[in-house]
Amino acid sequence: MKKYMEILRSCPLFDGIGNENLTSMLACLGGRTAFFSKKETVIAEGSEADCIGIVLSGTLQIEMNDYFGNRTILGTASPSELFGEAFACADLKAIPVNVVAVRDSEVLFIEKQRIAHPCSNACDFHRRIIYNLLKIVAEKNLMLQQKAQITAKRTTREKLTAYLLSQAKRNNSHSFDIPFNRQELADFLQVDRSGLSAEISKMKKEGIINCRKNHFELL
Amino acid sequence: MKKYMEILRSCPLFDGIGNENLTSMLACLGGRTAFFSKKETVIAEGSEADCIGIVLSGTLQIEMNDYFGNRTILGTASPSELFGEAFACADLKAIPVNVVAVRDSEVLFIEKQRIAHPCSNACDFHRRIIYNLLKIVAEKNLMLQQKAQITAKRTTREKLTAYLLSQAKRNNSHSFDIPFNRQELADFLQVDRSGLSAEISKMKKEGIINCRKNHFELL
DNA sequence: GAATGTATGTTGAAAATTCAACAAAAAGGA
DNA sequence: TCCTTTTTGTTGAATTTTCAACATACATTC
Numbered sequence: 001m002k003k004y005m006e007i008l009r010s011c012p013l014f015d016g017i018g019n020e021n022l023t024s025m026l027a028c029l030g031g032r033t034a035f036f037s038k039k040e041t042v043i044a045e046g047s048e049a050d051c052i053g054i055v056l057s058g059t060l061q062i063e064m065n066d067y068f069g070n071r072t073i074l075g076t077a078s079p080s081e082l083f084g085e086a087f088a089c090a091d092l093k094a095i096p097v098n099v100v101a102v103r104d105s106e107v108l109f110i111e112k113q114r115i116a117h118p119c120s121n122a123c124d125f126h127r128r129i130i131y132n133l134l135k136i137v138a139e140k141n142l143m144l145q146q147k148a149q150i151t152a153k154r155t156t157r158e159k160l161t162a163y164l165l166s167q168a169k170r171n172n173s174h175s176f177d178i179p180f181n182r183q184e185l186a187d188f189l190q191v192d193r194s195g196l197s198a199e200i201s202k203m204k205k206e207g208i209i210n211c212r213k214n215h216f217e218l219l
Numbered sequence: 220m221k222k223y224m225e226i227l228r229s230c231p232l233f234d235g236i237g238n239e240n241l242t243s244m245l246a247c248l249g250g251r252t253a254f255f256s257k258k259e260t261v262i263a264e265g266s267e268a269d270c271i272g273i274v275l276s277g278t279l280q281i282e283m284n285d286y287f288g289n290r291t292i293l294g295t296a297s298p299s300e301l302f303g304e305a306f307a308c309a310d311l312k313a314i315p316v317n318v319v320a321v322r323d324s325e326v327l328f329i330e331k332q333r334i335a336h337p338c339s340n341a342c343d344f345h346r347r348i349i350y351n352l353l354k355i356v357a358e359k360n361l362m363l364q365q366k367a368q369i370t371a372k373r374t375t376r377e378k379l380t381a382y383l384l385s386q387a388k389r390n391n392s393h394s395f396d397i398p399f400n401r402q403e404l405a406d407f408l409q410v411d412r413s414g415l416s417a418e419i420s421k422m423k424k425e426g427i428i429n430c431r432k433n434h435f436e437l438l
Numbered sequence: 439g440a441a442t443g444t445a446t447g448t449t450g451a452a453a454a455t456t457c458a459a460c461a462a463a464a465a466g467g468a
Numbered sequence: 469t470c471c472t473t474t475t476t477g478t479t480g481a482a483t484t485t486t487c488a489a490c491a492t493a494c495a496t497t498c
Binding site for chain 2: 066070085088089092096097116127130131133134135137138139140141144145146149154190
Binding site: 157195 | 453454455456457458464
């Protein structure tokens, strides 16, 4: 755990908790780390929502699959980010999504009970954590709304443009990497992969964008 | 306010707060009621996110509009339900949506500061309210994910079917009312209105569904 | 109850997506 | 390095959506 203290310090769940207190806080919260190889399932649809996850290394993807096998990517989780917190906080019986590791990843699981019920020591920080959690869940809400705004567009080009603009804004630059390959981007934008490839090519030819693999540039 | 005590008692924000305590709690939280006529804007995009709203009567709709005027309906809020809580909890400067009254509505606004900062009296219940709020925001998260699952479908028929099935499940019946007219349903499902009407007609002819206005029946 | 406005249904043409199949390029492993 | 696998790009046909225009049904108001 020592080697991931830096990650945990920057985890929004522990905002406002001093370095000294973080260690005791972590001891109090318990938690177990787990390693997942690339493509391995971190949380399977239908499993119990009793834990909140924190990404320590690697990248996770939150996906939904209908029963025709069509995938929808809801989002990604990078080091120091949380996942599964909404299901835990909503007291859901069964988790309705799949979480998979896009690359080798390490994860810290904390039981929601440990967060919900204040402990005897360190209780001052406990309240802070609840507030942080509330903010995190609310912010994830906004991300989902932003995704809705993107996928609400009716054409592949409009969706792609809206997404790229949001990424450029987020990175404060016209040049940035996206966390998706082509198939994943298509599953995020909810469009056909081949159609997406075609649209990207067309926009390149028109001189609107430039890209190579997952690096994009708005011109 | 007296006339709306029943509504407030069933508001999930006050879950676990006894009747006697609710009155003092409300006094402590402050808040102001406001009336909105049908079609009036309750919260305009860009305004400050310093309040949480509770619907006392009527129905509200949460919408987003891009700058071509295309509307996306994110959801509705009925009596005893909250709105705007995600923006307040995420400490957003500007609200990114419009909230409009679909019919004459009354609303109770509570400043987020009053909720975030514990008061001197009634503090036991204050903590309960924070937990309730966390659960509400998390549940709204799930609703957005469910909406994503519906709009992820590629054809109008698939979207409509997925939506109707979710409503049937929610109502525990094959026969139910939906909170949308045709245009609103189209804006929720993110499809063309005329195409939606055509699809509904076709499904009626095929004997799959039956409907009249906003009442639907799955056969 | 007549008139006006709004909501819904219908249609056909244009545009866009999806689908399937394959080619080319890149990545990974032996 | 060679071979295999995965990813990405390309294409054309079929399907579906969108768009515009109009007809009809329903509501509301005076």
